[in-house]
Amino acid sequence: MAGAGPLAGLRIVEFAGIGPGPFCGMMLADHGAEVIRVDRASGGRGGSQPISSKDVLARGRKSIALNLKSEEGLALARKLCASADGLIEGFRPGVMERLGLGPDVLLADNPKLVYGRMPGWGQTGPYAPYAGHDINYIALAGALAHFGRSGEKPTPPINMVGDFGGGGMMLAFGMVSALLNVARGGEGQVVDAAMTDGTAVLMAMIHGMANQGIWREELGANLLDTGAHFYDTYETADGKFVSIGSIEPQFYAELRARLGLAEDAEFDAQMNPAGWPALKEKLAAIFRSKTRDEWDALLEHSDVCYAPVLTMSEAREHPHNVARAAFVEVDGDPQPAPAPRYSGTQTAQPAAAPMPGDDSDSVLADLGLSAEEIASLRGAGAIS
Known part of the structure; x- marks a missing residue:
């Protein structure tokens, strides 16, 4: 079922990076797009994570390894982008322009191209030229200050919010929107999916609650930020945890x-914040009286709004996730299955991540280059 999914027939060129850009590429590939990753001919991709076929974010791709510092490699990149519907890049502002692959150049080559940019701070603004990571983006967007418990410092929610929710997934949405516009007769354009902007959008409901006077800016003092006794996690007798909502x-x-x-x-005044700390202590003592499995037996499959707090490995084995096939194995390695799902279009089983250059010959042959031309380019160091 290669290429299966609602995005089948689209070609996306992804300039290799780390984190949110690859997440966007994974989302598009999971749903049927042909995603061709442009890797460095010298190897490496930046960041501390090693290149591996076990890299879930890099699954479902083809890889061509180009030397973008050579004229021949640069020309190949332009030719590849001219054949594409979309492009993903996650460099600092100005890097693609200095390479000769900025949107002015590539949209002139291909006016229908959707040029997706994955910056942290955005293409403009005082922070735009500088480095940052998820923790910084969500801090500036006004999100990080609200993750944590009363009396404690803000706690980053791994890198789910900035990199993936406000970044990669927002870029995937923006690119699909722009691709739909092209399909309806519009022109290509740049999608500037700043992680600060996307994170701010993810906070929309909280801004709405604050506007209505039902959200305080104090940490851990609200309905959804562990302030309430009925919306929190509790430790069980065996040192595990359960969640109540x-x-x-x-x-x-x-x-x-x-x-x-x-x-x-004491539990009658549910929505009185003054009583929450004492009620939370009472619930904590109750939940410590049984093991997590015992709480499962009592509270699962009810309208309590309950779930055990599972690790990644435990989640893969839970009956609900098993019933929905929420996880798959790719070359023996467990991974989350593509989501969301469609009633009329089935997505394919993801393929393992390619190593840099695995598909250089086939991608170039698809562009019309002969075996002799490909060999010559390899000899010149333009590809590897």
Whole structure:
């Protein structure tokens, strides 16, 4: 089922990078696009993560290794982009322009090209030229200050929010939107998917709650930030954890009934923040009285809004995830399955990540180059 999915027939060129750019490429490849990664002929991709076929973010690609500092390698990159529907790059502003591969050049070659840019700070603004990482982007966007518990310092949610939610997935959405515009007769354009911008958008509901006076800027003092006793995680007798999200009155009533608290008047004023700390201590003591498996038996498959807190390896084995085939194996390695799902278009089983240059010959042959021309380019060091 190679190329299966709703994006089948689209060609995307991805200039190799780390983190959010590859995540965008993975999303597009998972849903059927042909994604051709341009790797460095010298090897390496930046960052501390080694290049490996086990790299989940790099799955489902083809790879061509080009020397972009040579005239021949640069010409090949332009030829490849001229054949593409979209492009992904995640360098600092100005890098692609200095290479001779900026949007002015490539959109002149291919006016229908959707040129996707994955910067941290954006292409413009005082921070634009400087380095940063997820932790910095979500800090500046006003998100990091709200992740953590009362009395503690803000805690980064790994790099889920800036790199992947506000970055790679936002770029994938922007590119598909721009590609749809092209399909309807529009021209190609640049998509500037700054991770700061995307993170700010992810905070939209919280801004709305603050505007209505129902969100305080103090850490761990609100409904969804571990302030409330009915929306938090609790340790169990075996040192594991469970999650409770009993917000709505009927779900809160179900929680109280199953924990034997239906007649405890202290729990009546659910939405009074003044009582939350004491009620949280009472719930903590209750949850420490049983193991996680025992809580599963009591609270799973109910409207309490409950789930055990699972590690990655545990999540792969949970019956719900197994029933939905939420994880797959690629060359023996476990990975999350492509998501979302479609009623009429099946996505393909992902292929393992290629090593740099694995597909150089086939990609160039598809562009119309002969075996002799490819050999000559390899001899000149333009490809590897």
